[in-house]
Amino acid sequence: MENGIQYPRKPVIRLSSQDNIIDPIDPPPPRYVVGIDLGTTNCAIAYVDTLDEDWSVDTFAVPQWVDVGQIESRETLPSFHYELSASEITDAKLPWQPSAPEPHCVGVMARDVGSRHPGRRISSAKSWLSHDGVDRSADFLPWHGDADVTRMSPVAAxxxxxSHLKSAWDHHHPDHPLDQQDVVVTLPASFDEVARELTIGAAKQAGLRRVHLIEEPQAAFYAWIDRHRGDWMEQVRPGQLILVCDIGGGTTDLTLIRVQPAGDDGDQVQFHRVAVGRHLILGGDNMDLAVAKLAEAKIRKQSDVELSSSQWDRLVQAARGVKETMLSANRPDRYTIHLSAEGSSLLAGSIQVELSAAEVDETLLDGFFPIVDAAEKPDQAQSGFQEFGLPYAADPAVTRHLAEFLAQHRRSGLDDDDNQSADRPDLVLFNGGVMVGQAVRNRITDSLKQWFGHPNDPWRPTVLSSPRLDLAVAHGAAYYAMVRRGKGVHIAANLGRSYYMQVADQPPTALCLIPGTAEAGQRFRAADHPLQLQVGAPVQFPLWVSSTRLADRVGELIPIESVEMSPLPPICTALVRGRRRDESELKVCIESELSEIGTVGMFCVDLDSGKRWKLDFDIRSTLESDRQAHDGSGETSGIVDGETVQNCADAIAGTFASAADLAANRRPEIQPTKPNQIVGTLQKCTDSNRNAWPPSLLREMWGFLLDHESGRRQSAQHEARWINLAGFCLRPGYGVAVDDWRVQETWRRLHGKLAFAAPQSRTESLILWRRIAGGLSSGQQQQLAAPLIAGLHGKTGKIELHEASEIWRLLASLERLSVGEKQRLGELAIVELQRKKNEKLRPVLLWSIGRLGTRRPIYGPLNTTVSPAVASRWIEKLVDANPPESVLPLTIVQLARMTGDRYRDVSSEARTLASEFLESQQAPIHFQDLVTQGGTFDSEEQAAVFGDSLPLGIRLLRG
Structure with missing residues (x-):
């Protein structure tokens, strides 16, 4: 292979229970092959008994609760988790459950009972798996659920x-447990590497140690092949292009499969998956929200009723029924929604709203499947659908996403001189629950005809029949498991995405590591452009992916274009750091592989010794805050010449290195500097104010400080200055490659290890942790917070003002603390605000309340925001108190700022109160706009929210 090495395919693999290592094994084949559709709305399981010579794919009916005390077997398991209330727990149990009843259920009962008690129900866990705005490994579902409900992570859900599917299978097949069969689990074709790894993690938690992955559109096509075993060859011919349009409850997946000739005479065909669309959280859930918003608008117009959060949840559930009914073939002219009232209005009976077929069509068909031109592209503005905290696609128009996808990929898999093969989709296979509606399917085919037909051309794409959209993916997964055994028709599914490692910032340049033509089991070596690997320090490179640049070759250097490439988590390895001067560099190349289960592995390989270092996806950083490293903004906001950098190193050494160290390193020319003079000296070295130092220089200075960390022990003054400068150089704890490692090194060297008990050292350490809080884990933040919170209760007025100020500022900056802890701190701050003895502390308390109750965290996951009700209450108290401090308007804005997410936004009454108060205080118009319309803070406002200056080129992640 040009610019790469193609290795033989691997044998069957096993997923190690220890660390996800893939180890070759050669076990005897199990009796059953099983396909599992792990869907957003429904799960399904299908299987093949391989002992049957005339084998077929069968559906496994899943026993489940359908109501309290009632068990039935259904072909699908709804993807809902419900925690029972105390009154709902009975002694009844599923056949495989232990004697004690379990306090939760999944499936039909979880869906139906949960629709009446949405605060106890988890839904759309699969969509959360692909959401990088939250910590997907954290327990936060149900999103803003009831207070007494146990939270779970998307992986655990x-x-x-x-686990339910496994238990049900094992009960019916005690001699052939599921974890000993060949299991194929489906996922969206557009899932990124983190979502794939988390899916595997969920399978491991469920006790499935040996799994393979297949993309859902491929599985759907395999199901079509299986249904047409006798005649599929009559329905396709070489040169055709097949579009698989898969729109489920949570995602839209677009895939192209090209039919290519095979055999000596070209009279046979092969299927090649040649393109995959980008990940879109866009599907039936969005359509339910749109119908619910239509109904809510009519309710407000009819009766001026403001729906509560629980009523809104029930309305969304009702909207699902509206969607399914009104998109069906024999729909009624009108649909009436009955919604129970709450509180005093219960006496007035339920709320009713009637929706006409025309209104539903306008909302669903024109809103999600409008007729658009072939050249249109999706709108990248902020989505209006933020109801559940999920980052729904900015543009809900599926047809616009489809037009862009086909414009980019309709010639994928063709040579430039190939004019015989189709560049329009001749065949269309629909899949996913949304595509059940005939009207939706018609909109897609009408669009394709408009884009690729001609006025006098009767052409229209042929729709491939798919009678059971709810079971197709599971059936196709089971069929694919048989294909892996050499039976059935194989789809040559190339990767459909090219992977790149960023190797330069000026200009941004990436090295192609895995081409889009790669298939599972292949390995590649990018040896044309060796890299320098620094030993004794961590190595981290941003990773990029493109679904449009499929012709790039392994080892090719490619300019990074954001319109063609999307960032992935960085890949990194952290070696033990030696003395800075002892570090060495090796010449390495990058080897990459695409595993049989669909995950990417990468290694640094020493070209001389052959030693290899595993490069792991930095999943923690993508779950939290570190994707800014892909922007290169931190690294490229000023490159300082080597002489200036060395002068800074000498100045730091002159302050913190001992005379003996300087003598040992033969540096007598370095002049000693007093700790209180170091900042001035560094400003002279750089000929600039410290606020103008670029991140690249700041991180270099941090490294020099770490080289001389022992020097802080010379005196309390040395320690205070060292801590102050280290925090300044590392703020905000993210934004530059390898900041994760830098923060961990700082924590290891400093936390709990102050050399002096002086108040100045304590205060400076508080400032340092506040400045780099964005790089601290939730566990580290909890370690910092616990003793400080314990010391605050009833003692704020007894702590010295400067230390109390820094304690409050630090606690408010710890955005990974739990919602409960933030709420308790905010309530305490409001109480302390009203104490006369805390008058000088008021500005800090107000600033802290704003950070604790903000609607948009700076770096923290969205699931740690306090509830809108709490924020609304704080707004009322602050407006009533009306303290004179100038920071009050900023605090109000943070508490009331509109996000578009109903579960984060304060009530309309609280927002009106905040807006009117800001106007009365003559606050900037921009502040009022942030409250009434939403938007982002400007740079000065960001610094005020952050509580410190920001390094050049680094912006707060959430604006």
């Missing part, structure tokens, strides 16, 4: 569904 997915594992519950898989």
């Amino acid at each position: 997915s594992a519950r569904y898989l």
Whole structure:
């Protein structure tokens, strides 16, 4: 292979229970092959008994609760998790459950009972798996659920569904447990590497140690092949292009499969998957929200009723029924929604709203499947659908996404001189629950005809029949498991995405590591452009992916274009750091592989010794805050010449290195500097104010400080200055490659290890942790907070003002603390605000309240925001108190700022109160706009929210 090495395919693999290592094994084949559709709305399981010579794919009916005390077997398991209330727990149990009843259920009962008690129900866990705005490994579902409900992570919720399927299977096949069969689990074709790894993690939690992955559109096409075993060859011919349009409850997946000739005479065909669309959280959930918003608008117009959060949840559930009914073939002219009232209005009966077929069509068909031109592209503005905290696609128009996809990929898999093969989709296969509606399917085919037909051309794409959209993916997964055994028709599914490692910032340049033509089991070596690997320090490179640049070759250097490439988590390895001067560099190349289960592995290989270092996806950083490294903004906001950098190093050494160290390193020319003079000296060295130092220089200075960390022990003054400068150089704890490692090194060297008990050292350490809080884990933040919170209760007025100020500022900056802890701190701050003895502390308390109750965290996951009700209450108290401090308007804005997410936004009454108060205080118009319309803070406002200056080129992640 040009610019790469193609290795033989691997044998069957096993997923190690220890660390996800893929080890070759050669076990005897199990009796059953099983396909599992782990869907957003429904799960399904299908299987093949390989002992049957005339084998077929069968559906496994899943026993489940359908109501309290009632068990039935259904062909699908709804992807809902419900925690029972105390009154709902009975002694009844599923056949495989232990004697004690379990306080939760999944499936039909979880869906139906949960629709009446949405605060106890988890839904759309699969969509959360692909959401990088939250910590997907954290327990936060149900999103803003009831206070007494146990929270679960998206991974754990997915594992519950898989565990139920496994238990049901094992009960019916005690001699052939599921974890000993060949299991194929489906996922969206557009899932990124983190979502794939988390899916595997969910399977491991459920006790499934040996799994393979297949993309859902491929599985759907395999199901079509299986249904047409006798005649599929009559329905396709070489040169055709097949579009698989898969729109489920949570995602839209677009895939192109090209039919290519095979055999000596070209009279046979092969299927090649040649393109995959980008990940879109866009599907039936969005359509339900749109119908609910239509109904809510009519309710407000009819009766001026403001729906509560629980009523809104029930309305969304009702909207699902509206969607399914009104998109069906024999729909009624009108649909009436009955919504129970709450509080005093209960006496007036339920709320009713009637929706006409025309209104539903306008909302669903024109809103999600409008007729657009072939050249149109999706709108990248902020989505209006933020109801559940999920980052729904900015543009809900599926047809616009489809037009862009086909414009980019309709010639994928063709040579430039190939004019015989189709560049329009001759065949269309629909899949996913949304595509059940005939009207939706018609909109897609009408669009394709408009884009690729001609006025006098009767051409229209042929729709491939798919009678059971709810079971197709599971059936196709089971069929694919048989294909892996050499039976059935194989789809040559190339990767469909090219992977790149960023190797330069000026200009941004990437090295192609895995081409889009790669298939599972292949390995590649990018040896044409050796890299320098620094030993004794961590190595981290941003990773990029493109679904449009499929012709790039391994080892080719490619300019990074954001319109063609999307960032992935960086890949990194952290070696033990030696003395800075002892570091060495090796010449390495990058080897990459695409595993049989669909995950990417990468290694640094020493070209001389052959030693290899595993490069792991930095999943923690993508779950939290570190994707800014892909922007290169931190690294490229000023490159300082080597002489200036060395002068800074000498100045730091002159302050913190001992005379003996300087003598040992033969540096007598370095002049000693007093700790209180170091900043001035560094400003002279750089000929600039410290606020103008670029991140690249700041991180270099941090490294020099770490080289001489022992020098802080010379005196309390040395320690205070060292801590102050280290925090300044590392703020905000993210934004530059390898900041994760830098923060961990700082924590290891400093936390709990102050050399002096002086107040100045304590205060400076508080400032340092506040400045780099964005790089601290939730566990580290909890370690910092616990003793400080314990010391605050009833003692704020007894702590010295400067230390109390820094304690409050630090606690408010710890955005990974739990919602409960933030709420308790905010309530305490409001109480302390009203104490006369805390008058000088008021500005800090107000600033802290704003950070604790903000609607948009700076770096923290969205699931740690305090509830809108709490924020609304704080707004009322602050407006009533009306303290004179100038920071009050900023605090109000943070508490009331509009996000578009109903579960984060304060009530309309609180927002009106905040807006009117800001106007009365003559606050900037921009502040009022942030409250009434939403938007982002400007740079000065960001610095005020952050509580410190920001390094050049680094912006707060959430604006």
